[in-house]
Amino acid sequence: MDIKTLKIFLHLSESLHFSRTSDAFHISPSTLSRHIKQLEESLGCCLLTRDNRSVSLTREGQIFQTYCRESLAHWHVLKQSLDEQNTQLTGEISLYCSVTASYSFLYDILSQFRRLHPKIEMKLHTGDPAPALSRVIEKYEDIAIAARPPHVPNNLAFKRIAISPLVFISPNDALTSNQLGVSNKQALQWDKIPMILSEEGLARSRSDQWFKQQGIKPNVYAQVSGNEAIVSMVSLGFGVGVVPKIVLDNSPLASKITILDIQPELEAFDVGFFTLKKSLSNPIVSAFWEQIGVR
Structure with missing residues (x-):
């Protein structure tokens, strides 16, 4: 078992795609299959389950994946420490x-x-x-x-x-804002305003915490993966979103968005x-x- 074999398996364990790994290492899929078969014979266990449609790691494959990552990291450290003549x-x-x-x-x-x-x-x-x-x-x-x-x-x-504030955003269009119910911040009916929130992560947990502290049950219109997608949906008028301000500052859609002055503010x-x-x-x-x- 050499370093190249570890690299090949690690790539395959992450891509779960024989063709992609073959292309990455400039070898044929059949050669890659032989590498994996020899590796499994050497270890005495099956590392991958595969059929015509999918590839997945076995429990042993997951363990060996971790071993590969740690071994390659240690190899790079060792190689660098031994190569005292190399200043780079x-x-x-x-x-x-x-x-x-x-x-x-x-x-x-x-x-x-x-x-x-x-x-x-x-x-x-x-x-x-x-x-x-x-x-x-x-x-x-x-x-x-x-x-x-x-x-x-x-x-x-x-x-x-x-440090980036976490802000409520709405479309920069008076008619759309009025339709969403955010034209007058003093009379916001949060249970009726369609909210576009992150599926998970810190932004979602802080949004949920804010609504809970205000005694509000939000009307969640969409749960989205990625802040950029939230900005996009808000700009199209689908609802009000919550994103880090730095996302908005760097968005090509920033001119189509308004930051709502909502108090108390979300935690930055x-x-x-x-x-x-x-x-x-x-x-x-x-x-x-x-x-x-x-x-």
């Missing part, structure tokens, strides 16, 4: 964040980090911010950008990059980078972490 860091680092965070915070950081460490491969994954911390804890990512929850798990390190987002504390022993993660502080 080499390897890869994976980051996860929302689309908004990628162009709000990462450009300057990644530009400078790339200049200082040109041999480090950057892997950026974007998506709904709700699962950001779990992706770091489960070692799918080295670092993630997310809002700081009330209780940060003890195994995570956090570094702040911004404390946005920053998260990583596992033990990952800071990895020179690559440590170098990136230090770079955050010198923006």
Whole structure:
């Protein structure tokens, strides 16, 4: 079992798609199948269940996936520490964040980090911010950008990059606002106003908490994955939404949106980078972490 085999299996365990992994490693699907078969024979267990339509990990496959991530991380640390003649860091680092965070915070950081460490491969994954911390804890990512929850798990390190208010938004159109019932904030009937909220995550929990504290049962029109989608739906007049202000500031639809002056205000987002504390022993993660502080 060599490092390449671990990389191949880890990629396949995440893609769950033989063709994608074959393309990524420039090998044929049949060669990939032989790699997996030899690996399963070496371990003496089945790692994947597959049929003509789907691929999934067995319980043993999930255990081996974790082993692969940890082994490859340790390999990069060992290789770097042994290569005393090499003054430049080499390897890869994976980051996860929302689309908004990628162009709000990462450009300057990644530009400078790339200049200082040109041999480090950057892997950026974007998506709904709700699962950001779990992706770091489960070692799918080295670092993630997310809002700081009330209780940060003890195994995570956090570094702040911004404070963003959490705001109520409505369409910037008088007729549509009137139809939604938000033209007069003194007479808001929240049980009738269609609300567009996040499916899960910190924004949803703070919205739910706000409504509960006000003794309001909200009329939830839609539950959406991703703040950008909420802005889009609100701009089209489907309802009133709740999003971090930084999302609106960077949205191409900002001119079609109005921030409602609602009191009391929702608790603001404390946005920053998260990583596992033990990952800071990895020179690559440590170098990136230090770079955050010198923006």
